Amino acid sequence: xxxxxxxxxxxxxxxxxxxxxxxxxxxxxxxxxxxxxxxxxxxxxxxxxxxxxxxxxxxxxxxxxxxxxxxxxxxxxxxxxxxxxxxxxxxxxxxxxxxxxxxxxxxxxxxxxxxxxxxxxxxxxxxxxxxxxxxxxxxxxxxxxxxxxxxxxxxxxxxxxxxxxxxxxxxxxxxxxxxxxxxxxxxxxxxxxxxxxxxxxxxxxxxxxxxxxxxxxxxxxxxxxxxxxxxxxxxxxxxxxxxxxxxxxxxxxxxxxxxxxxxxxxxxxxxxxxxxxxxxxxxxxxxxxxxxxxxxxxxxxxxxxxxxxxxxxxxxxxxxxxxxxxxxxxxxxxxxxxxxxxxxxxxxxxxxxxxxxxxxxxxxxxxxxxxxxxxxxxxxxxxxxxxxxxxxxxxxxxxxxxxxxxxxxxxxxxxxxxxxxxxxxxxxxxxxxxxxxxxxxxxxxxxxxxxxxxxxxxxxxxxxxxxxxxxxxxxxxxxxxxxxxxxxxxxxxxxxxxxxxxxxxxxx
Amino acid sequence: xxxxxxxxxxxxxxxxxxxxxxxxxxxxxxxxxxxxxxxxxxxxxxxxxxxxxxxxxxxxxxxxxxxxxxxxxxxxxxxxxxxxxxxxxxxxxxxxxxxxxxxxxxxxxxxxxxxxxxxxxxxxxxxxxxxxxxxxxxxxxxxxxxxxxxxxxxxxxxxxxxxxxxxxxxxxxxxxxxxxxxxxxxxxxxxxxxxxxxxxxxxxxxxxxxxxxxxxxxxxxxxxxxxxxxxxxxxxxxxxxxxxxxxxxxxxxxxxxxxxxxxxxxxxxxxxxxxxxxxxxxxxxxxxxxxxxxxxxxxxxxxxxxxxxxxxxxxxxxxxxxxxxxxxxxxxxxx
Ligand SMILES: Nc1ncnc2c1ncn2[C@@H]1O[C@H](COP(=O)(O)OP(=O)(O)OP(=O)(O)O)[C@@H](O)[C@H]1O
Ligand SMILES: [Mg+2]
Numbered sequence: 001x002x003x004x005x006x007x008x009x010x011x012x013x014x015x016x017x018x019x020x021x022x023x024x025x026x027x028x029x030x031x032x033x034x035x036x037x038x039x040x041x042x043x044x045x046x047x048x049x050x051x052x053x054x055x056x057x058x059x060x061x062x063x064x065x066x067x068x069x070x071x072x073x074x075x076x077x078x079x080x081x082x083x084x085x086x087x088x089x090x091x092x093x094x095x096x097x098x099x100x101x102x103x104x105x106x107x108x109x110x111x112x113x114x115x116x117x118x119x120x121x122x123x124x125x126x127x128x129x130x131x132x133x134x135x136x137x138x139x140x141x142x143x144x145x146x147x148x149x150x151x152x153x154x155x156x157x158x159x160x161x162x163x164x165x166x167x168x169x170x171x172x173x174x175x176x177x178x179x180x181x182x183x184x185x186x187x188x189x190x191x192x193x194x195x196x197x198x199x200x201x202x203x204x205x206x207x208x209x210x211x212x213x214x215x216x217x218x219x220x221x222x223x224x225x226x227x228x229x230x231x232x233x234x235x236x237x238x239x240x241x242x243x244x245x246x247x248x249x250x251x252x253x254x255x256x257x258x259x260x261x262x263x264x265x266x267x268x269x270x271x272x273x274x275x276x277x278x279x280x281x282x283x284x285x286x287x288x289x290x291x292x293x294x295x296x297x298x299x300x301x302x303x304x305x306x307x308x309x310x311x312x313x314x315x316x317x318x319x320x321x322x323x324x325x326x327x328x329x330x331x332x333x334x335x336x337x338x339x340x341x342x343x344x345x346x347x348x349x350x351x352x353x354x355x356x357x358x359x360x361x362x363x364x365x366x367x368x369x370x371x372x373x374x375x376x377x378x379x380x381x382x383x384x385x386x387x388x389x390x391x392x393x394x395x396x397x398x399x400x401x402x403x404x405x406x407x408x409x410x411x412x413x414x415x416x417x418x419x420x421x422x423x424x425x426x427x428x429x430x431x432x433x434x435x436x437x438x439x440x441x442x443x444x445x446x447x448x449x450x451x452x453x454x455x456x457x458x459x460x461x462x463x464x465x466x467x468x469x470x471x472x473x474x475x476x477x478x479x480x481x482x483x484x485x486x487x488x489x490x491x492x493x494x495x496x497x498x499x500x501x502x503x504x505x506x507x508x
Numbered sequence: 509x510x511x512x513x514x515x516x517x518x519x520x521x522x523x524x525x526x527x528x529x530x531x532x533x534x535x536x537x538x539x540x541x542x543x544x545x546x547x548x549x550x551x552x553x554x555x556x557x558x559x560x561x562x563x564x565x566x567x568x569x570x571x572x573x574x575x576x577x578x579x580x581x582x583x584x585x586x587x588x589x590x591x592x593x594x595x596x597x598x599x600x601x602x603x604x605x606x607x608x609x610x611x612x613x614x615x616x617x618x619x620x621x622x623x624x625x626x627x628x629x630x631x632x633x634x635x636x637x638x639x640x641x642x643x644x645x646x647x648x649x650x651x652x653x654x655x656x657x658x659x660x661x662x663x664x665x666x667x668x669x670x671x672x673x674x675x676x677x678x679x680x681x682x683x684x685x686x687x688x689x690x691x692x693x694x695x696x697x698x699x700x701x702x703x704x705x706x707x708x709x710x711x712x713x714x715x716x717x718x719x720x721x722x723x724x725x726x727x728x729x730x731x732x733x734x735x736x737x738x739x740x741x742x743x744x745x746x747x748x749x750x751x752x753x754x755x756x757x758x759x760x761x762x763x764x765x766x767x768x769x770x771x772x773x774x775x776x777x778x779x780x781x782x783x784x785x786x787x788x789x790x791x792x793x794x795x796x797x798x799x800x801x802x803x804x805x806x807x808x809x810x811x812x813x814x815x816x817x818x819x820x821x822x823x824x825x826x827x828x829x830x831x832x833x834x835x836x837x838x839x840x841x842x843x
Contacts, residue, residue, distance in 0.1 A: 306731055327734035336732070344732050347725040358722070358733050361715040370714050 002065025004029045004192050005050075005161055010059030012045055014401075015393050018216040019045040020056070025211055025218060027161065030190040032183060034203045036236055037213035038433040039405025040391035043196050044086055046213070047163050050194075051083045052076040077103075082154020083163040086196075086404045086431070087342055088146055092139035096121065096149050099138060103153050124155050128182050142293055144175035151182060161192045166404065168202055169431045172291050172459055180206060198405070198433050200229040212236050237435045245438075247445045250469040252281035255315075256422050256453035257303070262312030263477075264295075264302045272298035274477035275312070280422070285444070285454040287468030288479075289461060289493050295477035296457045297339055300424055303455075304336050305329040317421060330362065333421035337411055337428050339457070345411045346399050353395040356381040356414050380417070388413035389436065405432040409440075416443050423447060426457040441467060461490055475499045517785050517792070517832060521799065524827035531823055537816055549809020550802035556809075558691035562763060564801030568700040569755035570779030571786060571793040572707050573624075573748045577642075578788050579711060580744035581724035586631060586646025587752040588776025589653030590624035594753020595760045596657050597623030599675055599767035600665070602682035602760065609681040613761065616682050617699070620757025621750040627653060628749015632742035642745065650776070658769050667766075674768035684762035696762035701794070703751065708790035720744055752776065778804075781829045800825065 005027040012020040019042045027033045035043045048054035050061065052070040060067050063079050070076050076083070090099050097118050118134035125132045130148055138146060147167060154162050164183075168176045183206055186193050197203055203210060204224065212220045212235050220235055233241040257280040266272025273295045280286040290296060301307045303314055305326040314322045316332045338344040346355050357377040360366035366377050381395055390409045392402055399407055408431050415423065428444065429437045444467060448454055458464050464471060471488050472479040473496035481496040529539035550560045570587050577584035584590075598620030607615060627649060634640040662673045684694035711717040723730040723740045730737050755775060760767055782800055786792025807821035 304732075325734075325736065326731055327736060330734040338732065343726075344728055347722065347729055350725055358729075361718045362734060367715055370716060372713060372715050372718060374713075 002062075003027065004031075004064065006062040006065075007046070007050065008060045008062065010046060010049055010056050010061075012042075012049060012054060012056050012216075017393055018042075020049065020059075021216040023059070023213070023216075023218045025221070027192050027194060027209075029160075029192055030187050031208045032187060032193045032195055032206050034207035034210045035194060035196045035213060036198075036200075036203060036210055036232060038236060039409065039431075039436060040403040041213040042216040043213055044165055044403060045216075047083065047165055047194065047196070050076070051081060051163065077157045077159070080158060080160035081163065082151075082157060082159030082161070084147060084150040084154065084165065084167055086165040086169075088150060090138045090146055090149060093137065095135050095137055096132060096141075096152075097134045099149060100134075100153055100156055103157070120156065121152055124152050128155070128185055130178060130182075143170045144172065144178075144292075147171070147175075147179075159191070161194065162186060163194045163196075165196045166198070166431060167195070168197055168199060173461070174291075176202070198431070198437075200232055200434065203232065204229055214238065233434055236433070241434050242438060245441045245445060245466045247467075248449070250284045250448065252284040252469070253451060254282060255279050256282045256317055257455060258313070258315040259299075259303065260313045260315075262299070262302060262314065263310040264298045264307060265310060266295070266298055271310070272477055273302060273309075276474075276478050277312075278472055278479050278482070280453045280455050282421070282451045282453045283448055284469045285448050285456055285467050287456045287458065287464040287471045288474050289458070289464045289471055289497060290474035291497055292459050294474050296426070296474060298477075299474070300336070300339070300426060300455075300457065303329075303424065304334065327362070330359070333418075335415035335418045335420035335423045335425075337415050337423075337425040339426035341408055341411050341430075346407060348400045349398055351396050352385070352390070352392055352399050352402065352410060353378060353381045355399045355410060356384050356395075358414060359418065384410075384413040384417055387417075389439070405436065408432050409436060412440055412443075416447060419450075420447070420452055423452055423454045424457075425454060427459070428456070429463065461493060464493070465490070473497055513787055513792075517787070517796070520785070520831035521828055523831045524824055527827050528820070528824045532816065532820060535816065535820070537814065542810060542814065542816060542820075545813060546803075546806035546810055548806075549813075550806030554688070555691050556805070558688060558693035559808075560798070560802045560805040561697050562692050562694070562801075563804045564797045565696040565700045565758050565762070566755050566775050567778060567782050567797035567800045567804075568704060568794060569751055569758060570775050571782030571797050572703055572790075573751035573755065574779040574783035575786070575788040575793055576707065576751060577628075577744055577748035578783060579724050580720045580740060581727065582632075582635075582741065582744055582748070583643045584628065584631075584646055584745065584748050584752075585643055585780070586627065586649050586653075586749070586776070587755070587779045588772060588774065589646070589650035590627045590749040590752030591756035591759075591772050591776050592653040592657045593627045593756070594620040594622075594624035594750075595756025595767050595771050596660060597753070598757035599678060599760045602678035603665070603676050606679065607681060609685075612679070612681040613684065616678075616761055617754065617757055620753045620760070622753065624753020624756065625746045625750035628752065629742055629746040631749075632745030635745075636738040636741055657767065657771070661768055665767075672768065675766045677766050678760065682761055683765060684758075692763070694762040696758045699754075699758070700797075703754065704790045704794050707793075711790075716743075752779070755779075778825070781825060784829060785832055799828075 003026040007023060007025040010020050010023045011018065023046055037043050045054060049056045052072045052075050061070055068079055097114055100117060100121060121132060121134045132145065132148060167179060171179060183193050195206055207224050210222050210224060211218055260277045262273055262276045263271050264273040276299060288296060302309045305324055308323050313320065321329050321332065342348060360377045366373050385392060388409050390413065391406050399410065412428055429440050432440065444454060456467055468485050470484055472482040473493055532539040532542050549556060551557055573587045574584055598616040601616045601619040631642045631645045631649060634645050635642050661675055665675045667674055667676045684696050687693045687695055719735045720740050722733060722735055723737055727737050756771065759771055778800055782796045783793055785796040803821055803825060807818055810816050811818045
């Protein structure tokens with residue numbers, strides 16, 4: 001029998017650089033095929049070609065052995081291909097049903113039966129073991145739920161091949177487990193999945209076959225049995241990668257960030273941060289562990305002045321900064337790597353240069369009176385690109401055309417190069433490849449060693465455990481447990497993350 | 509990238525002329541003849557060129573006004589009203605204040621700027637304070653401004669011995685000096701060009717321009733980067749309104765030499781078109797102002813010498829904008 005999908009010699013050139021170069025790949029029915037590669041290796045580009053979003057310069061696509069031409073996502077859907085993008089493509093202001101309707105062909109008739117569609121959505125969700133309210137607005141859904149809507153969208157159109165572009169980057173461990181179950185179900189139904197991830201343990205967990213891309217070329221295709229994490233990493237990066245963060249013991253100094261009794265309202269009007277207190281000292285990394293949606297976002301936004309608190313105090317370097325403007329707070333020497341880089345951290349439709357020099361207007365070094373010294377700013381931007389290995393053909397390219405991981409690197413570069421007194425880092429390595437994770441972790445530790453106070457927020461326990469000197473677990477808007485890194489174990493934190501407080505745990 | 513920015517408006521203009529030709533043919537005229545007489549009407553003689561440049565002056569101010577707000581993410585539909593308020597204040601300064609010309613003219617310009625600026629800033633304030641869309645409030649304030657001016661010229665500042673609803677003539681010391689003797693061309697065009705230069709410098713070189721442009725791209729990112737979003741919004745509306753006010757001042761001090769009911773024949777709305785076609789850039793606005801100035805002035809000639817109604821000119825203008833906006837050549841799609 002012919003393979004479900006075959007890509008033959010796909011090439012795509014952007015300017016003078018190949019994003020894809022003669023890539024050939026086959027995916028069998030019932031196979032989970034992983035794509036692995038550094039940031040900017042060309043994974044998303046290849047998938048966009050397959051989904052009809054990007055026109056390749058050359059190459060052919062075969063489905064069930066016959067050549068097809070996929071010129072738009074409509075075509076792709078017709079051939080049974082579904083895709084969940086690295087950055088979701090849902091319209092937040094619309095309901096789930098409406099988003100599904102939007103993805104439908106005109107040929108499905110002029111009269112739409114919302115109820116019927118909603119019923120079908122519920123059926124699909126039920127079959128794959130999760131729940132979705134079809135009449136909820138997408139903007140009210142959690143990231144994990146939004147992803148499921150994307151998956152439902154694909155299944156709704158009877159997809160036989162599901163492309164998941166870095167699906168787990170934004171998921172909680174539990175949601176990831178649930179996603180695995182969905183993938184497993186696909187495999188059982190003899191459908192195929194293409195899965196992109198930077199997390200090697202995930203890749204080893206879900207895949208049957210693994211293809212590694214490097215600089216736009218497919219350099220290896222391996223069966224899972226014949227490889228392991230270390231050799232995959234080496235293959236991907238082209239050298240050995242270290243998985244552990246090397247750091248000395250912390251030498252905490254005075255308190256830099258003091259949050260006491262802080263309460264802030266969330267989107268729905270409830271107290272998202274509820275009487276929360278924590279202190280971060282200079283020269284230490286304080287990791288906030290917790291399941292996403294327990295007030296992390298609101299906590300950061302209150303500290304940085306983006307939303308106002310109801311009560312409580314925020315002191316930075318001894319100054320009362322409660323409910324001051326973001327500008328005043330930034331001037332205390334604060335850097336902030338935001339959780340949602342695309343809507344908060346970068347100007348998508350502006351150049352990489354503008355994004356890297358976002359703060360220079362505040363910095364006397366880059367100003368001459370009311371005028372900007374753009375030459376100097378540009379030089380600085382060039383240095384950042386160089387130092388952080390942001391893969392781009394140039395500074396003038398709009399940042400939207402950078403690969404996801406490289407956008408993240410740009411944000412991290414900008415924030416760390418400010419040499420802050422206090423670094424607030426939410427998921428600093430989200431979407432970046434293992435080589436870059438190693439580098440970014442190293443830079444954060446370096447900042448700590450130079451006396452920076454770091455508030456690290458991450459849903460990845462691995463990252464919390466690797467970086468933190470002290471760990472606090474956030475649950476329902478409060479820190480319900482705090483410990484030194486030495487006392488911390490995955491089990492202990494896991495229990496707290498589920499909302500079991502210390503005394504309850506002892507009782508169990 | 510940059511080629512595209514030039515090709516697109518040029519193609520839009522050509523396409524508009526093409527479709528316009530069909531319209532003219534349908535009305536029963538020869539399009540080529542009409543276009544020729546428009547061209548002659550706009551550029552055929554010294555006085556024609558001067559007339560076109562006088563219209564261009566007004567177009568530049570209204571175009572800059574729209575562009576300035578737009579770059580900060582705001583849609584200022586109230587240029588018409590700002591123009592009237594600017595015109596009114598500059599007329600008051602020009603009629604009732606006696607000063608030597610070198611001081612009087614700048615004073616009248618400042619008054620004109622202030623009149624428009626106040627009008628624009630009110631809309632900015634309403635947006636900040638009550639989250640009222642500036643698109644709506646500015647439209648409403650157009651009515652207030654035009655009727656207020658109508659009230660003024662019908663009563664308080666009506667010329668003493670005349671029957672028309674208009675003010676006294678402005679003092680000679682406030683009139684823009686003529687640039688080319690024997691024509692209408694005044695120093696107004698120079699002031700407009702200075703405004704263009706300042707506009708370019710502001711957006712390209714200054715920290716304030718950078719901050720404002722970030723607000724224009726994303727208020728959320730701007731707040732994140734410590735930019736005082738509300739202050740930027742009100743400042744932007746203030747300056748945008750001020751530029752609209754200068755358009756009114758230029759009409760009063762350089763063209764009409766008084767203020768009356770019909771000071772503007774919809775110039776405020778031309779500003780939207782000018783800025784759109786010029787892609788909100790200083791140079792772009794200057795070039796498209798020239799085009800719209802020529803259309804307006806050349807249009808007068810058609811009206812005088814042919815049986816074609818002036819509406820054809822408006823159709824042409826509208827077509828240009830339509831083709832720019834709908835992106836007929838699909839330049840923004842699929843890379
Ligand atoms: N429209 C575009 N114009 C110019 N270059 C582009 C464009 N789209 C992608 N590229 C470049 O193509 C390369 C491959 O990008 P791609 O998004 O496929 O990477 P990726 O493997 O998905 O990386 P990541 O893991 O960071 O998501 C990158 O260097 C990117 O900058
Ligand atoms: Mg990608």
